[in-house]
Amino acid sequence: MPYLTSPVLPPGTLNRAPQPVIPTGDGLVLRPWRAGDAPAVHRAFQDPLMHQWHVRAAESEDEVAAWIEGWRKTWEGERDAQWAVTDAESDRLLGRVALREIVLADGVAEVAYWTAAAARGQGVAARATTALADWALHEIGFHRLELMHAVANEASCRVAGKTGFALEGVKRSALLHPDGWHDMHLHARLQGD
Template sequence: MPSLIPDVIPTGTFAAREQPTLPVASGLRVRPWEPKDAPAVFTAFQDPVMQQWHARVAHSEDEVRDWIEEWRTSWHGERHAFWAVADAESDEIAGRIALRGITLADGAAEIAYWTMPAARGRGVAPTAVTALCRWALDDIGFHRIELLHATGNNASCRVADKTGFLLEGTKRSALLHPDGWHDMHLHARVGADPTPPVNYGESMPG
């Protein structure tokens, strides 16, 4: 059935180009994942804080290489887009940033992120979120980006506040974690929202 409303972002916008490296502040790079990153990701998912909020564990570096291959190929499927956040000089992995559940027709996606245990406290998450939102909203033309986190994850709530994601409400008993069902805070940014200055001195734990 034909729609009266044109797609906000045309199909093929991602698939027709290579995944970019995004400009970012504070001595970091936001770049596509590479197979060499597997040991760092494996280490990240041994961390109890990561397991608490992401409900996932890595059993081997080979398993992680499969994840990375999925992250790399998902770009051309235009449903998800994953980037590594790395030190600009050493290329050491500091975290991950992603757009998940992309719906090009609606210009909508969910932003997700985590930081390496050794990188916490350096503002990695707000820096990466700011860079990805600038690219998605200003360059690509997304209209709405959502950010969800368990209500108990106070650090992630601070990241949302710092990067201009307004709290819209609470989704009750919305996500199952190893310790049971969690309520989730729903934050969002739309294209017309201003971007606040970011305090880069603090990051999130997971």
């Protein structure tokens, strides 16, 4: 049975070209992950704040190396796209930003991010999220980007607000963290926002 609408983004929209490097224009670069990033990612995941807001732990650099290899392959499948957020001059890893749960036909994806402890308080998450959202909405043509975070994670709520993601509501008891079930704020940014 035919659909009454055409896909917002056809298959191949992302993987017809190599994953891009996206400069923020203010000292950061979003770049594809490299195998050599494993030690810095492992260090970032030893931070107790990462354990509070993320469901994953990193026990070894070898484990993280496997994650990175997986992140590097997601571009080809067009279901997830992950970038390292680095300092433009030194290439020092500051965090990660991603498009997850990509549905090209609907033109929808979820934005996710984390920031290394030493980079917090410098606007890294907001600057990287803005650059990624602008690229996804205006250069690629996504219709809607969603962003979710635990309601108790006030820092992530500030990032969402600073980057133009409007609060749409609360998903009750939507994600299990080590300390129990969390309500999640759902924010979104549309192409016309």
